[in-house]
Amino acid sequence: MISFTEENYLKIIYKLSAETDHEISTNSVAELTQTKAASVTDMLRKLSEKQLVSYQKYQGVRLTEKGENLALIVIRKHRLWEVFLVNKLGFNWDEVHEIAEELEHINSEELVQRLDEFLGFPQCDPHGDPIPDRNGRMPELGYKNLSEIGETQVVIMMGVSQHSTNFLQYLAKIGLNLGVIIEVIEINDFDKSLTIKIGGDNQYFISYEVAKNILVKTF
Amino acid sequence: MISFTEENYLKIIYKLSAETDHEISTNSVAELTQTKAASVTDMLRKLSEKQLVSYQKYQGVRLTEKGENLALIVIRKHRLWEVFLVNKLGFNWDEVHEIAEELEHINSEELVQRLDEFLGFPQCDPHGDPIPDRNGRMPELGYKNLSEIGETQVVIMMGVSQHSTNFLQYLAKIGLNLGVIIEVIEINDFDKSLTIKIGGDNQYFISYEVAKNILVKTF
DNA sequence: ATATTTTTTTAGATTAGTCTAAAATTTATT
């Protein structure tokens, strides 16, 4: 069997792997698990024995197919529960991440299937992240980061790629909600910050850092 | 903070306390937690330090008010999740106990409140067990055990006080479902076993052991 | 090419929860 803790490591290695095709470093895992590098080394050896990651000391780590499948199952559960919390229980999208961090470890395939059905087989979670199907296949939603959009283009906001309460509440404050129409007015060459128009109305100035974490759909 | 494991001990001590007004023995706790007496002793000392139980060595254990409140919160969560699984996800009542054993440890008051509301503030779970309110007060449902009912009396089945899959599937087989009408035809003096008529139709012979675990409402 | 810095691993300890085997205490039986 796989423990709660092991599942968290797999999920975090998966997330880091999405951003690079190199092996993942011990330190970067330590940062996300909020543990020390020494603890990560121990866990990597254990996961490696279970054939969930391939790991050579000093060379970083990579998920095996088996490890990736398990990671995707956990992510599927996390995102389905987030949909449940928002669509059925009426939570705000900035309130659900922590609860889903617990719910994602509940162990029952039957439960996940029935939950999926109960929610109407959603394609993405309240933050716009795609939900893997029962076989771990991620639907391709084709969203882009707002930071990749050129001047004068008009897009619809579909999600975020950062879930911290801070960030989500900042977005709410300036009116960046799911489904709003965003026009890129101007991009500052120097720091890539941008001026945008939200809903054809208010004009706002946002940093590159913020834009990078906003998912949009082009027309 | 209180751990998953500690919560399970509290719940089990609560359950045992309902059947007696003596202190609870180390061995009886060990049996329900599926651990050894030595492990229970360790845990009782720990719970005692946290003021969740009162415990003197060799004298058995009893919940403090604080411990009882925590136990009731866990039981509330367990039963609400069981209602969710049956009423919303369409599980059978004999399939939900194990899953609820995991869900009951999810930590969020807000979640429990919203779930309660979403379910329409149910008074009892799919097995007929009362659901404590947010303050830990158990609704008084006034159900009796079928074993206490006299000959010729007619009652409605409202629940069970034993949740094992075995038992529930046996009930399903002979047609003892929630809401059925049961007439006590004859009680055997010797072993207290009884002959009953289910739904005005089929006549069945059931043991005292079974009757003791069936909750009924009189007219 | 060395030296310095950073990253990673090892060594040794700690805490929670569990176990077995032995000792202590309580309960039951003669």
Place this chain on the structure above:
DNA sequence: AATAAATTTTAGACTAATCTAAAAAAATAT
């Protein structure tokens, strides 16, 4: 009341997950 039996606790050990401090390896800078 003394002995036997059952229950409970202690002692000592184990595993999972973590930590700090020191050692080893890799990356970077001179």
